[in-house]
Amino acid sequence: MSQGPVLELRGINKSFGAVQVLHDVAFSVYSGEVTALVGDNGAGKSTLVKCIGGIHPIDAGDYFFEGEKVHVSGPRDAADLGVEIVYQDLALCDNLDIVQNMFLGRERKSGLVLDEATMEEMAAKTLDGLSVRTVTSLRQYVASLSGGQRQTVAIAKAVLWNSKVVILDEPTAALGVAQTAQVLELVRRLADNGLAVVLISHNMNDVFAVSDRIAALYLGRMAAQVKTSEVTHSQVVELITAGRSGELGIKNGNGAAS
Amino acid sequence: MPESVRGEGAVKAPSAAPPTRSIKPASWLRDTARRPGWLGDLSMLPALVVLIAVLSVLTEGVLTPSNIINVCSQSAVVAIAAIGATFVILTGGIDLSTGSVIGAGGVTAAWVITSTGSVLAGAAAGILAGTAIGLVVGTVAAKLPVVPFAVTLAALYVVSGATTLLSHGKTIAPVPAGFIEFSIDGPGGVPYSVWLAVVLYAVAQTVLTRTAWGRRVLHVGANVEVARISGVHVARTKASVYAVAGLFSAIAGIVLTSGLAGASASMGGPLLLNIVGAVVLGGTSLFGGRGSLLRTAVGVLFLGFVSNGMSLLGLASFDQQIITGAVIFIAASVDGIGRWSRRRS
Ligand SMILES: Nc1ncnc2c1ncn2[C@@H]1O[C@H](COP(=O)(O)OP(=O)(O)O)[C@@H](O)[C@H]1O
Ligand SMILES: [Mg+2]
Numbered sequence: 001m002s003q004g005p006v007l008e009l010r011g012i013n014k015s016f017g018a019v020q021v022l023h024d025v026a027f028s029v030y031s032g033e034v035t036a037l038v039g040d041n042g043a044g045k046s047t048l049v050k051c052i053g054g055i056h057p058i059d060a061g062d063y064f065f066e067g068e069k070v071h072v073s074g075p076r077d078a079a080d081l082g083v084e085i086v087y088q089d090l091a092l093c094d095n096l097d098i099v100q101n102m103f104l105g106r107e108r109k110s111g112l113v114l115d116e117a118t119m120e121e122m123a124a125k126t127l128d129g130l131s132v133r134t135v136t137s138l139r140q141y142v143a144s145l146s147g148g149q150r151q152t153v154a155i156a157k158a159v160l161w162n163s164k165v166v167i168l169d170e171p172t173a174a175l176g177v178a179q180t181a182q183v184l185e186l187v188r189r190l191a192d193n194g195l196a197v198v199l200i201s202h203n204m205n206d207v208f209a210v211s212d213r214i215a216a217l218y219l220g221r222m223a224a225q226v227k228t229s230e231v232t233h234s235q236v237v238e239l240i241t242a243g244r245s246g247e248l249g250i251k252n253g254n255g256a257a258s
Numbered sequence: 259m260p261e262s263v264r265g266e267g268a269v270k271a272p273s274a275a276p277p278t279r280s281i282k283p284a285s286w287l288r289d290t291a292r293r294p295g296w297l298g299d300l301s302m303l304p305a306l307v308v309l310i311a312v313l314s315v316l317t318e319g320v321l322t323p324s325n326i327i328n329v330c331s332q333s334a335v336v337a338i339a340a341i342g343a344t345f346v347i348l349t350g351g352i353d354l355s356t357g358s359v360i361g362a363g364g365v366t367a368a369w370v371i372t373s374t375g376s377v378l379a380g381a382a383a384g385i386l387a388g389t390a391i392g393l394v395v396g397t398v399a400a401k402l403p404v405v406p407f408a409v410t411l412a413a414l415y416v417v418s419g420a421t422t423l424l425s426h427g428k429t430i431a432p433v434p435a436g437f438i439e440f441s442i443d444g445p446g447g448v449p450y451s452v453w454l455a456v457v458l459y460a461v462a463q464t465v466l467t468r469t470a471w472g473r474r475v476l477h478v479g480a481n482v483e484v485a486r487i488s489g490v491h492v493a494r495t496k497a498s499v500y501a502v503a504g505l506f507s508a509i510a511g512i513v514l515t516s517g518l519a520g521a522s523a524s525m526g527g528p529l530l531l532n533i534v535g536a537v538v539l540g541g542t543s544l545f546g547g548r549g550s551l552l553r554t555a556v557g558v559l560f561l562g563f564v565s566n567g568m569s570l571l572g573l574a575s576f577d578q579q580i581i582t583g584a585v586i587f588i589a590a591s592v593d594g595i596g597r598w599s600r601r602r603s
Contacts, residue, residue, distance in 0.1 A: 076489040
């Protein structure tokens with residue numbers, strides 16, 4: 001798909017009290033592509049994602065979805081658009097089972113009562129569709145899952161809804177090598193199936209392994225959005241650490257570090 | 259790798275072939291890793307059985323039908339109020355105003371009954387009053403950045419003060435004989451109040467486990483932040499459980515009015531500890547997210563048999579209190595240790 005971005009933000013500002021965390025941020029996400037969102041700790045990646053998800057109201061800026069200007073004022077609005085987010089620390093409830101987690105807040109009902117059979121079936125289908133082999137029971141508590149299994153369930157929760165954009169906030173941060181590879185493979189497959197995927201990661205190897213585009217945040221400003229094939233590791237590292245790299249990045253006098 | 263990566267173990271290429279095997283829903287029904295269902299809710303049942311066995315040895319007449327009916331009818335008021343308390347505690351909240359709402363609901367009902375002669379109108383008025391109080395308390399507790407403990411403690415004083423004021427500190431009586439009969443007799447020799455409690459437990463357990471609202475209650479208690487980002491209306495859910503608690507407290511107050519043949523503002527106060535105690539003893543977590551009405555039912559019966567057994571043994575009330583405390587501690591420890599060792603295995 002070589003059309004315009006499915007999701008586009010322009011001029012996003014966000015402050016917490018007196019502290020401005022996001023400055024005039026632009027961000028575009030394309031269907032069928034993995035966009036890596038990178039940046040140092042505290043650069044504002046999670047804040048940007050929470051603005052996209054409607055958790056934080058934005059102070060200024062425009063939010064476009066499929067070319068149309070939209071207002072997202074809560075998690076339900078984002079979900080209604082088809083934007084699903086796996087948050088960094090808040091993906092799942094430990095003492096609920098897998099199905100309960102996947103349908104959290106959006107249970108299927110038949111009449112007045114919950115339709116457990118349909119929910120189980122949809123959960124199973126989705127996990128199957130992800131070629132996930134690691135989960136043995138849909139009715140086990142999430143607390144009993146390994147880190148990789150949890151991420152898988154969280155991703156399954158995100159793709160259950162025919163979503164168009166799936167955003168993953170550091171899904172591999174707590175994982176070992178093999179599980180990281182599995183999650184990355186899953187991320188790639190989602191994009192290959194036509195979804196727009198945003199992956200937040202600190203690992204340059206991972207970023208270069210799966211992404212089509214890279215967006216680098218530097219101190220709350222979008223330093224650059226580039227095609228992965230057109231940059232090198234060291235250029236991206238420079239964008240992350242200094243906000244610029246040669247012709248790329250925030251121009252001098254733009255006052256990135258104030 | 260410490261975590262075993264089941265399945266093929268290796269990483270597939272991005273364009274890997276579709277999965278060769280399919281997870282069949284039916285297989286999970288037989289899966290041992292499955293989340294414990296209602297059976298897990300009966301973890302306190304062995305303690306109840308042991309208690310009854312011990313009492314049977316120590317004294318006579320514990321397991322006679324008339325004594326069992328006696329225990330049930332003595333427990334009906336606490337049982338009904340504990341339904342509402344369970345929903346509140348499942349969200350991680352606490353309602354200290356329960357006892358005062360029992361008084362308010364009962365007094366309202368008795369006042370309407372004595373002035374109109376209609377028990378039905380009285381019951382409706384009492385239930386309306388209790389639910390309205392619960393809704394106000396819940397809305398404040400959910401919307402303001404004040405902990406439910408403080409909000410409901412304040413409500414306890416305000417509600418019981420207002421009820422005392424409006425009833426001039428008197429017991430509202432007399433109520434019709436047929437209304438008193440409600441707590442004494444009924445089908446099969448079991449009082450209507452007990453049948454009512456049984457029906458309410460069945461309904462409440464179904465609502466908790468089978469409806470979206472029940473699931474919402476568990477979600478808010480399990481992890482309020484995850485619930486919020488998943489689009490759950492957290493404040494609305496929290497407010498609703500206090501309204502439900504007000505509803506059940508009022509019903510309990512009406513049943514208590516029937517049992518006491520009249521209503522006073524202070525009649526529900528002493529029941530608060532038994533109500534919360536029954537919920538917690540049943541194994542519903544005070545942190546929220548885990549528990550059920552089935553658990554509370556066992557907790558109510560446990561407390562009911564403790565006090566019944568000690569009356570049969572002819573113990574003085576101070577001794578009763580000490581022993582009640584000890585038995586609760588032992589029962590809770592046995593349950594806690596059981597869960598702890600299961601988690602380690
Ligand atoms: N809810 C909040 N209130 C106040 N400050 C916040 C809040 N959330 C994030 N911040 C601040 O915003 C900055 C960016 O944080 P974050 O978006 O989490 O960065 P990243 O995810 O890139 O590591 C940090 O300085 C952080 O302290
Ligand atoms: Mg972050």
